[in-house]
Amino acid sequence: MVRKTKEDALATRDSILDAAEQLFVTQGVAHTTLQHIATTAGLTRGAIYWHFEDKAALFNALMERAKMPLESALYLLEKQCPDDPLADLHEYIVCVFRLTVDDQRARRAFEIATLKMELVEEMNAVRRRRAEWKEQWMATCEGRIKIGVEHGLLKPDVDPALVALGLFALIDGLLRAWLLEPQSFDLVKVGEQIVDTHLECLRVVQ
Secondary structure (H helix, E strand, O other): OOHHHHHHHHHHHHHHHHHHHHHHHHHOOOOOOOHHHHHOOOOOOOOOOOHOOOOHHHHHHHHOOOHHHHHHHEEEEEEOOOOHHHHHHHHHHHHHHHHHHHHHHHHHHHHHHHHOOOOOOOOOOOOOHHHHHHHHHHHHHHHHHHHHHOOOOOOOOOOOHHHHHHHHHHHHHHHHHHHHOOOOOOHHHHOOOOOHHHOOEOOOOO
């Protein structure tokens, strides 16, 4: 009986998060109330308060549950000493674009975090996640670029920190532009072409 009660509680919690995710995408975080979420989930506000202290706690739990495209593809950068670091970075970035297009939950989480909310103190999960991911990206990307320079694959005057920051801005900007107007361009095809143009400028001409 206890096991069933726990399972029911988890199912209710997930239904609350699912409803919040749906509403945050369609009407934004600020314009979504706990009553909106309760109604969509078929619950009372009391049921929501049983699981979450307030909307900020609910929002942060939603962000903790989600795995955004930028994070989901990081396994591709766990390889050690790649033979071609630019190809490695290319594979990762294109995977991010594909996940954004194909993985609806990952896309919704990124859309909520970047376009549907204000980065106020109460909604600290996004700020923390973004800072952590950016730090990890910078360190990993800089490491790849340094390997490329050391192996004579990339131009010797390339600044790894600047490259990492530029690629971060490029990825983030393309994702935001596509989310605002998904029909305006093919994120995977056009995104790959833009990224390749940028990366090839770093390569030593043989």
